[in-house]
Amino acid sequence: MYDAVSDPYCYPGTTVLRNLVDIRDQATLDRYEAEVTAVRAEQPVPSGKLDHVHYSAFHRHLFQDVYDWAGHYRTVRIAKGGSAFCYPEYIEQQMVRLFASLQADDHFRRCSREDFASSAAHFLAELNSIHPFREGNGRTQLAFLTHLAEVSGHPLHLKRLDPAAVMAAMISSFLGDERQLRDLIDALL
Numbered sequence: 247m248y249d250a251v252s253d254p255y256c257y258p259g260t261t262v263l264r265n266l267v268d269i270r271d272q273a274t275l276d277r278y279e280a281e282v283t284a285v286r287a288e289q290p291v292p293s294g295k296l297d298h299v300h301y302s303a304f305h306r307h308l309f310q311d312v313y314d315w316a317g318h319y320r321t322v323r324i325a326k327g328g329s330a331f332c333y334p335e336y337i338e339q340q341m342v343r344l345f346a347s348l349q350a351d352d353h354f355r356r357c358s359r360e361d362f363a364s365s366a367a368h369f370l371a372e373l374n375s376i377h378p379f380r381e382g383n384g385r386t387q388l389a390f391l392t393h394l395a396e397v398s399g400h401p402l403h404l405k406r407l408d409p410a411a412v413m414a415a416m417i418s419s420f421l422g423d424e425r426q427l428r429d430l431i432d433a434l435l
């Protein structure tokens with residue numbers, strides 16, 4: 247749930263996101279969203295060049311059954327727990343910049359294990375501070391990072407993931423300290 251005021255993404259007078267199946271109840275929508283995105287997450291990932299377009303394809307793939315804007319950047323300002331994310335007018339340029347730097351780093355293919363953990367933590371922290379989509383950023387981050395880790399030769403063992411620890415590490419990274427995030431990623435390698 248985001249702190250958004252009079253949000254055109256929501257049904258009027260509510261904080262429930264307009265959705266393709268017209269569910270108006272938040273708990274029901276949460277359940278539906280969790281179920282269908284879990285099914286999509288089990289399917290093969292979209293193909294692409296590990297660039298910002300590919301990242302949107304991940305979001306589109308996961309959320310195609312829920313939102314008509316799946317795969318499209320948000321047009322409203324959002325914040326979570328006091329963290330204000332990138333203003334919508336800068337999302338495109340920040341995504342292009344971030345993924346150009348990922349490409350310049352050869353998608354971390356030449357990294358040692360330690361370097362992968364710190365580089366991936368920094369990438370994830372930046373991605374999270376952009377928060378390009380109105381909803382579904384966390385799941386897209388995880389799906390994309392898993393794929394990136396795989397192709398760069400540093401596959402993740404996600405069974406060891408603790409959602410509460412991930413959330414705490416993401417919040418610390420937003421405040422400029424990426425160490426927890428780096429250690430979490432390192433523990434998955």
Ligand SMILES: Nc1ncnc2c1ncn2[C@@H]1O[C@H](COP(=O)(O)OP(=O)(O)OP(=O)(O)O)[C@@H](O)[C@H]1O
Binds near residue numbers: 247327328386387
């Ligand atoms: N206060 C905060 N500051 C910075 N990042 C945050 C904060 N709260 C949550 N996050 C991060 O935002 C992401 C979640 O974004 P969003 O809610 O759009 O994704 P989601 O996929 O719908 O949710 P979830 O990841 O909870 O399943 C996660 O990476 C989470 O760690």
